Amino acid sequence: MRILLTGSNGLIGRAVNASLAAEGHDVFCLTRPQSRHQERMIHWDPVAGSINKGELENFDAVVHLAGETIVGRWTPAKKARILDSRVKGTQLLCESLANLNKRPPVLVAASAVGYYGDRGDQLMTEESSVGSLYLSGVTKAWEEAAEPARTNGIRVVNLRIGFVLSKAGGGLAAMLPPFKLGVGGRVGSGRQYLSWIAIDDVVGAIAHAVLTSSLHGPVNAVAPNAVTNREFTKALGSVLGRPTIFPLPVFAARLAMGEMADNLLLASTRVDPVRLRETGYEFKYPDLRGALRHVLGKNL
Template identity: 55%
Template sequence: MTAAAPEPSRPPLTFERSSPLPVSAAEAFAWHERPGALVRLIPPWEDVSVESARGGIREGAEVVLKLKFGRAFVRWYALHTAYENRGADGGMFRDVQIKGPFAFWEHTHHVEPGPDGGSLLRDVVRYLPPGGPLGRAVGKGFAERRLAAMFDLRHAVTAADLAAHHRFRDRPRLNVLISGAGGLIGRQLSAFLAGGGHSVTALSRSDGPNRIPWDPDGGEIPTERLAGFDAVVHLAGEPVQGRWTEEKKRRIRNSRVKGTRLLAEALAALETPPRVLVCASATGYYGDRGDEPLTEASPPGEGFLAEVCQEWEAAADPARAAGIRVVHARFGIVLSPDGGALGKQLPIFKAGGGGPVGGGEQWWSWVGRDDAVGALHHALMTEDLSGPVNVTAPGTTTNAAFTQTLAETLRRPAIVPVPELAVRLAFGEMGEELLLASARVKPTALLGSGYTFRQTGLKAALRRLLGRTA
């Protein structure tokens, strides 16, 4: 990477955002220094990936981001040019664009002591849009709106992540093994835990740094390499989206049941097993239940997913029998624009083609991406929490209300309904159980164990995830 870009000949524009943080300046600055912070701070509505990152935030550190625009992409090369760790007084660091979408970019992060033992996060960006004077005149308003959305999100995530870790500050940091660490939830959970000072290793189909290989299809797992972990989070499984052929259903069932049993038996065989195993499950456990309020105490429903979920949870019995605390995280619809149900709906709704599915009266139990991560962290750290745990927001909504709220957030109409017959013809059994089934699921165990949701209302959650500030 080349040297830092020189000061521009034209006066740059300045954007500044400040927010209080609920922890000391030293604790807040340490969070920024840990691996994981960068991933957590990427806005979910932007198609951005970290291509490389070397040196953390210290002077001389380098970062390369890959930004996609439709089918095209541009790389953003950034160099850290200043760093000060002031101990109890926080610190600062600065990165500048070497090559990328802006004509000039300089971003200085400040963490300073605040009142009542807290701290203040202050970001100052000096920038110039591309395109010379015309670009400045035309692009200023657009750039300011994008920066406001981005830094509102970054500050909210920073404050909430710090608060979550601070709540368990007296507990030892964990050595955590995660299967499915590259998935929608796993990527964010890995970054979140690393930001809190925990050590993270992926249980993966390939070997490598911070990875342990396994082959759940072939029943192979290196049991001896599983020793020394305090906690395991099992998220891996065949995606349920797509038409359910008999072969697809076999993969869905086997990836969950065989994989969970293989892992549970291996952990149970260890001389010193981990203290906790958190296994993914799903609200499909309850089947199609109409308007019935459902809690963790509700009996299972009927259908393929309900059967799979029951077998999935039972597959962890060897770990339970070995004295490992087992939590079954029954996920609802996890909202994230970079994948899952919301990611698939966005192109349709942005084009004005969205509408209710079937009659729209079925209950959709959803949870925001960061609350899905927060619930898993809470389950890891809360020693008296075990068994099934519904990972859904308190604000369950109907499909019709979900559709209308998403359309309003995007400022698009929602006037193209999808009839039940069309769902059945297009998706078959998958459409009936995922799109038309009704499950009004309550997060009773989470709330009862003291978890505080970041987003309880759908409108606020969608606006945060989609970067809508106005």
């Protein structure tokens, strides 16, 4: 297949690019001019609104992952970049795809389980309502920005991705230094749910969404068993062979990370991958300890 990929320099994009290329697909990367040089690059500037539509013709699928990283201090300017890069970028891409002579049949667009917000023990399905955190509003607007593609006959899958487990970057890589030093621990009460997914299964879910014609709309990309922060902490400590006896109090998390702490570390989001299950996706890493051993290279 001829596949167009945005966000190809990111944690998920790099893994998707490598996997699709290894399977023999022709992958073209839609990247910003300042991004790292790659083979088969097409340039766009999602926020400034520039894109060369002529270069977007004749793709069999589009995988859209681009967006300002949510890591970092959430100043008003950073929050605006988190929102604008996603909403304006998705609008620009989808309006451009909608106006092509030969539109791609499918667009798989990243979204996030942050859509559901802070929901305690409730099990969220794709039918559940939007939450009330900042990231909930961002993800809702981000998904809605794909409307021009949807209304022009492109099958759009909004992949609501959970906390991605990878050694190469993202939240788990950031947690490793304190945990390896034996000063890691639960955050706050540790009762908040964390919906995680191994990087291999994010890549697998994207391929599954491209190939499964019955899938459209929101699709939860999380492993079948969400765990509490306390359970996650224990599992990580045990896989690393380190103690986890130093909890991070809520005030310290807020002091260190500001609003990001409430949206990511302290929010309880327990998500069920109903649509992936119903369409027969088989998780490579459904169990947390097995997933951690695999991504951290600690196989027994």
